[in-house]
Structures are given as C-alpha cells and as structure tokens.
Amino acid sequence: MENTPKKTEINEDWFEEIAAGNDEIFAQLYYASYRQIYGFLLSLTKNKEDAEDLLQNTFIRIRNGSHLYKKQGTPMTWMCTIAKNQYLDFVRKYGKNRNIDFGEVENYMSEGLPGEMLNTSTIENRMLLESAFGILDAQERTIVVLHMINGLKHREIADLTGLPLSTVLSKYNRSLKKMKKIIEE
Numbered sequence: 332m333e334n335t336p337k338k339t340e341i342n343e344d345w346f347e348e349i350a351a352g353n354d355e356i357f358a359q360l361y362y363a364s365y366r367q368i369y370g371f372l373l374s375l376t377k378n379k380e381d382a383e384d385l386l387q388n389t390f391i392r393i394r395n396g397s398h399l400y401k402k403q404g405t406p407m408t409w410m411c412t413i414a415k416n417q418y419l420d421f422v423r424k425y426g427k428n429r430n431i432d433f434g435e436v437e438n439y440m441s442e443g444l445p446g447e448m449l450n451t452s453t454i455e456n457r458m459l460l461e462s463a464f465g466i467l468d469a470q471e472r473t474i475v476v477l478h479m480i481n482g483l484k485h486r487e488i489a490d491l492t493g494l495p496l497s498t499v500l501s502k503y504n505r506s507l508k509k510m511k512k513i514i515e516e
Contacts, residue, residue, distance in 0.1 A: 341406045350398035357394055364407060365390070367482070368414050374476040375418045375469070385421060389414040408487045411477070415491060463510040471506040474499055 341363050348356040368389060372382040392413045400409055464472060473492065477483045485503065489496040 343400070343402045343404070343406055346397040346400035346406070349394060360393070361390060364410060367407065368410060370476055371411055371473070372414055372418060374473045375415070376421075377469075381421065385414065385417045388417045392417065405487060408483060408491060411483070411491055463513045466509050466513055467506050470494075471502050471509075474503050475506050475510075478503060 341360060345356045345360050349360065365386065369382055369386050372385045372389070373379065376382045376385065389410070393410055396413070400406070403409075467475065470492070474488055477488045477491070478485065483491070485499050486496055488494075488503075489499045492499065494502075
C-alpha cells in the first residue's frame with residue numbers, strides 16, 4: 332500500500348468500467364476511497380476489526396453493484412451509503428457496538444484534520460484527541476468524521492444519515508464547540 336496515491340479524484344465513469352470487469356479501474360477506485368470509507372465505518376462500529384470486515388464487504392457490494400451507479404456527481408456519497416447499509420445489516424445481525432478504538436482513529440484523523448491540536452505524535456496529544464472525541468455521541472462523531480475527514484458536504488451527510496440538514500449543521504457546530512472546550516481546558 333506504499334504505492335498508494337495520496338488523493339485521487341473519483342471519476343464517475345469508473346463505475347461503468349468496473350461493471351464491464353475492469354480490475355485496474357476497480358483498484359484505482361479502492362485506493363482513491365478506502366481511507367475515507369474505512370474512517371466512516373470506524374466511526375460507526377468503533378472497532379477496528381469490524382470496520383475492516385465491513386470495508387471488505389462494502390467494496391464487494393460496490394463492485395457487484397457498480398452497474399447501478401447513476402452519475403450525479405456524488406460517488407463518495409453513494410459508496411458511503413453502501414457502507415452504511417453494510418453497517419446496519421451488521422448491527423441487525425450481531426447487535427454489536429463496542430468502544431471506539433482511538434489508536435486506530437488517530438491515524439485517519441491526523442491526516443484529515445488541520446492544525447497542531449491533531450498532531451498525535453505525543454502521548455498528551457493522543458489523550459487530548461481521545462478526550463475530545465470521547466465527549467461526542469455516536470451521531471456527532473459520525474457527522475464530524477464525514478465532514479472533516481471524508482469531505483462530504485452537510486447536505487450529503489443529511490442524505491446519508493437520514494437526519495434533517497438543520498440537525499446535521501447544529502450537531503456539527505455543537506460537536507466542534509465541545510471538542511474545542513475540551514482542548515482548551
């Protein structure tokens with residue numbers, strides 16, 4: 332995975348090529364999006380192993396359902412919807428919801444979030460990140476991860492989570508204030 336490009340835009344035409352059996356394009360799609368989708372699943376499952384399993388299932392579904400993708404300019408939203416559905420199936424089947432694995436989240440947070448406060452190279456900063464995320468409920472964590480790490484717009488998050496746009500905006504702003512307060516203390 333060292334040869335993985337840092338940030339590649341997802342081309343909507345890739346889904347047609349994947350549906351036609353182009354493995355090279357599927358690999359490009361995977362490397363362009365797996366970190367964001369994994370971060371999203373990790374925010375939902377709060378467990379590294381479960382998120383990894385769901386990531387694999389998600390990409391199987393994306394590959395098998397690529398012919399269903401409709402060009403709308405939102406491929407990441409479509410893929411996150413598949414990931415969310417995999418998570419919901421998982422919860423229905425197993426009813427699992429474990430504690431968040433902050434050691435794993437920090438790897439994804441530090442690349443996606445600006446500022447010195449998220450430099451998790453020191454134990455103090457890691458503890459700070461744990462405290463800041465620990466005060467958020469599952470919905471708030473998901474909204475923050477989707478916006479700050481996955482780069483989804485608030486409207487896309489509202490569509491994905493089924494929450495009203497105003498709720499997403501207020502929860503996002505409230506989450507940032509909570510995290511800022513913890514960091515300042």
